[in-house]
Amino acid sequence: MDLNIKINDKGHLDIGGADAVDIADEFGTALFVIDENRIRDNYNRFYNAFSKYYPDFRVYYACKANTNLAVLKILEEEGCCIDAVSPGEVYTSKKLGFDGDRILFTGNNVTTEELKFVYEQGAVINLDSVSALKRLAEVIDPNGVKISFRVNPMVGAGHHDHCITGGVMSKFGIMESEAVEVYKLARELGFNPVGMHSHIGSGILDPEPFKLAIESTMDIAGKVHQEAGIDFEFVDFGGGVGIPYTPEESIVDIDKFAEENIKLFKEKLEEYDMGNPTMYLEPGRYLVGDASVLLVRVNSVKQSYRKFIGVDAGFNTLLRPAMYDSYHHIVVANRMNDEAVEKVDIAGNVCESGDLFARDRMMPEVEEGDLLAILNAGAYGFTMSSNYNSRPKEAEVLVKDGECFVVRERETFDDLFNKQIIPDHLE
Known part of the structure; x- marks a missing residue:
């Protein structure tokens, strides 16, 4: 395996010398992190x-x-x-x-x-x-x-x-x-x-x-x-x-x-x-594909006809799996040493059936609140993102030798109104 995966002594994912859990706690999720x-x-x-x-x-x-x-x-x-x-x-x-x-x-x-x-x-x-x-x-x-x-x-x-x-x-x-x-x-x-x-x-x-x-x-x-x-x-x-x-x-x-x-x-x-x-x-x-990780938080674990792990991002954030049927390796960033024990579907929060990051993926037993890292998100990740479902775009953080810098602020709901004009007759 050569997926640029590093694990620190806490058993957490290391990104550029910084702890992924600490990054997510400080800057929130979903979040693109660039090394x-x-x-x-x-x-x-x-x-x-x-x-x-x-x-x-x-x-x-x-x-x-x-x-x-x-x-x-x-x-x-x-x-x-x-x-x-x-x-x-x-x-x-x-x-x-x-x-x-x-x-x-x-x-x-x-x-x-x-x-x-x-x-x-x-x-x-x-x-x-x-x-x-x-x-x-x-x-x-x-x-x-x-x-x-x-x-x-x-x-x-x-x-x-x-x-x-x-x-x-x-x-x-x-x-x-x-x-x-x-x-x-x-x-x-x-x-x-x-x-x-x-x-x-x-x-x-x-x-x-x-x-x-x-x-x-x-x-x-x-x-x-x-x-x-x-x-x-x-x-x-x-x-x-x-x-x-x-x-x-x-x-x-x-x-x-x-x-x-x-x-x-x-x-x-x-x-x-x-x-x-x-x-x-x-x-x-x-040059950039394996230099970025998309951190997402598990907000729902649902046993339906299949077991779904629901996260706080969707194909509006990372389109490649839905558009190209692309594989992105996904790890539990706060429990990197846990063994994969079950097949699950990892689903986004967009109102579309195709909003899946993974189908039948072998994972450790994932719990609500866990931090997942979607690897190799640096190429055609943020550049293909959108505001679909009226969702603000995510923030981006750059890591240099363990120090973090915000390089794109997280959008707010008010940003969704940018450049839109309501004609006078509708006011």
């Missing part, structure tokens, strides 16, 4: 693994995974770059100190106004379609502007169908058959196309799908280089490196992962005489 050192360790492990084999390497954090300002600032300090998929993510990253040349914007179905905004922010734009290319040329002076294109490498992988982003069913990227002409068109319009991007999916633990994607993407890039005369400054293979969610899964051997994929990358560079473009990768989940 700062884990994020830093994850980033440096990832960067060092790849840069060791190919020094001209950059990490672009897929910030859609977690846009908490403290998380972004931690990664900015480490020298990370940003993979942004919306104007809001570009704006937020700029506010946190990321220069435009450290932000790659890869949107899809982007409006013309959004394209113009992102350009004005100084981010490098990675275009997803011919339409976006032409519309961008209409609202800026394209002369010499560096851009990139996302291609569909016809390779798809991921932990769920909704997370597979390559192949014939994917809405993303330009087709291989049109790549050469699209790059030529970009030049004709005055742009300076310097990059190529691909992304095959999310939650990948095996290097083989990545190797297929690198091979396919590099074949497309090689053809564009030879037939359109493009000298690439960078090739970006997206993200998708996974983390273990279940006790049976093993953490990715990131050094082996890097060695095998960079070996193939170098071979393809030599095959197509492409020089030494910078290699980009866009981890999101790998």
